[in-house]
Amino acid sequence: MALEHLQQQVKIRISQRTKKKGIKWFCCCGLVYILFMIFPRHVDIVGHYLAIQWNDQSESLILLEKLRKNCPCALCQGESTILTQKKAPSLSYSPQSMELKETRIVGSYGLQCFWADGHQTGIYPFSLLYELGKENS
Ligand SMILES: [Zn+2]
Incomplete structure (x- = not known):
């Protein structure tokens, strides 16, 4: 009962x-x-923002600098193993680091970002992008 x-x-x-x-x-x-059924219908780079229109009709505007600093890849966030703790790496950014050249949808999972400084290992899960966009409002 x-x-x-x-x-x-x-x-x-x-x-x-x-x-x-x-x-x-x-x-x-x-x-x-x-x-979780959230996925982007349209993704555009607009000035200093990544604009995403979601399948629930909502829209997100994410500042590129914020997007880059939240890159989920192991190079940016550090990596955990069974024996070692996750270490936050010391990152240095250039102006090109905040310039987004291209994005690509990866399966039904996430969005890969291609930055002007050559960084492209980050695949942002849709849920992360959705959360980052929500924080702006
Ligand atoms: Zn990264």
């Missing part, structure tokens, strides 16, 4: 939280799975 009540509460909370984001949830065998 208590478990059913808890499951119902989780469903209600998830549906309330996900309605605006275009995220769908479904229930299978008593367990709730969340399926």
